[in-house]
Amino acid sequence: GSRVDYVDLTYHGHEFIPSPESTFESGMVIEEGYYGDNDFVDVEKARVIVEIVGGLCDKRLGSSTVHMKIVGCDWNKVENPQLSPLVTFTQSGPRQIxxxxxxxxxxxxxxxxxxxxSKRIEHIYSFFQGDQPLVRTIDLRDANAADEAIEEAEESENPTNVSKGIFKEDELEDDTVDSLATMKEEEENGTELVRFQYDGRLMLEFETTGDELACSSYSLQDEYEGADSLHVLPYMTGFMITLKAKYEIIAGEVYCDVVDDNLKLLIRNGVGIDENEGFDEFLAEMREKNEAEADLLEKCQDGCEIDITHNDVNGTKSNANVMEFFATGRPNIAYPYAKYMDFEIVGGTTSTTYKAAFVVTGYYSKGPGKSFALPTHKPIMVLRDPPGGLSYATYENVKTTIELETSSTSTTLH
Incomplete structure (x- = not known):
């Protein structure tokens, strides 16, 4: 018969050993008989990095139970000391190796x-384990090959922190160290990282400059088309709006103010324009005097998409926001005297909207002969009838003095 000293198994460079049930021994002689019980087990190990985070801010969500399973294999049924039967891990932080x-x-x-x-966070649990549990599949078969390549690169380059005092060589050393660090990071994030991200509910917060609202006895739902906020601004005045976007991950506790770069803010502005008679003439007069101010009135009236920006400190983003300058036009003379700006986050899988109602205060002229101030006149004197049925009163030599005042509306932004 033939003598078998070893069995060479090739599979992604993995290590194999005989299974506990195998009868294989080095140097065994193959003779006539059955040899189907010589099984080998892949004992190659790797590492996996699991992230369970809230939003792009990488917020901690809670204490998680992580389940791992070999695809197509019931890990629990493998009776082998080389393979741990444990398939669940407890992870307390947002990132764990x-x-x-x-x-x-x-x-x-x-x-x-x-x-x-130690209470279940129901809404996050439902996201990960709802009707269709969220399962991430990762391929670790070649993970160790990448580690070995980096180790070989480190040995061949032999980076050191000892300076030789030669600028070019020191600079090359720094570049080598940075390059290897980048390779390690890319390997971790590319081949060893599994990420579970719960974003939560996207919310919008709105504020504007110059707001003169001083009352609270109104109903946004009943009087202002279900708007989210009410604001009062003077006629023909420039104002800056700020929209801040953030995710509510755990109400009252965890929020994230970083949004995806694909998201944009759609603005529909109705504060500068109106449907009252004479608006086209009013706008034309504005444009003759100042083109830029007229453009502000029409800005985003048909909708415009604005990029959402962040504060960036050393590569760390925060405070997702949009800031834009607009101008009020003429007041709305129809009840409830409001004009509106509508906002919508676009580019994502869900829609988030915000509606702001504005009451523009100030004079509104309908043109010559169509506008007048009230009251139209003041009484000069009061002539009363004296007591008695036959009595009467008269006044002669009346001299009336009339004082005439004129005024005009302004069409210049303040």
């Missing part, structure tokens, strides 16, 4: 998530 994981295709999911009182 799990070592000693089989270097195979893995299905990973979040089975549960608890708050500081």
């Amino acid at each position: 799990h070592n000693g994981i089989p270097a195979h295709l893995l299905d990973i999911q979040v089975l549960d998530i608890l708050d500081s009182d």
Whole structure:
């Protein structure tokens, strides 16, 4: 018969050993008989990085139970000391490295998530384990090959922090260290990272400059078309609006003010224009005097998409917002005397809207002969009838003095 000293198994460079049930021994002689019980087990291990975070801010959500399973294999039924039967892990932080994981295709999911009182966070649990549980599949079969390539690069380059005092060589050393660090980061984020991200509910907060609202006895729902806020601004006045976007992850506790770069803010502005008689003539007069001010009145009247910006400090984003300058036009003379600006976040899978109502105060002229001030005149004197049926009163030599005042409306932004 033939002698078998070893079995060479090739699969992504993995290490194999005989299974506990195998009868294989190095140097065994193959003779006539059955040899179907010589099984080998892949014992190659890798690491996997699991992130369970709130939004792009990487907020901590709670204490999570992470479940891992080899694709197409019931890990629990593998009776082998080289493979741990444990398939669930407890993860307390937003990011955790799990070592000693089989270097195979893995299905990973979040089975549960608890708050500081060990109570299930229902809405986040429903997101991860709803009607269709969120399962991430990662391929770790070649993860160790990438690690070995980086180790070889480190050994060949032999980066050191000891300076030789030669600028070019020191600069090259720094570049080598940075390059290897980048390679490690890309490997972790590309081949070893599994991310579970719960964004929550996107909210918009609105504010404007010059707001003169001084009362609270009104109903947004009944009087102002269900607007989210009411504001009072003077006639023909420039104002700056600020929209801030943030995700509510856990109400009253966890929020994230970073949004995806694909999202934009759609603005529909009805504060500068109106449907009252004479608006076209009014706008034409404005445009003759100042083109830029006239453009402000019409800005975004048909809708315009604005990029959402962030504050950026050393690469860390925060405070997603949009700031834009507009101008009020003429007052609305029809009840409830409001004009509106509508906002909508576009570019995502869900729609988030905000409606702001504006009451523009000030004079409104309908043109010569169509506008007048009230009262139209003041009484000069009061002539009373004396007591008695035959008595009467008269006044002669009446001299009337009339004082005439004229005024005009302004069409210049303040």
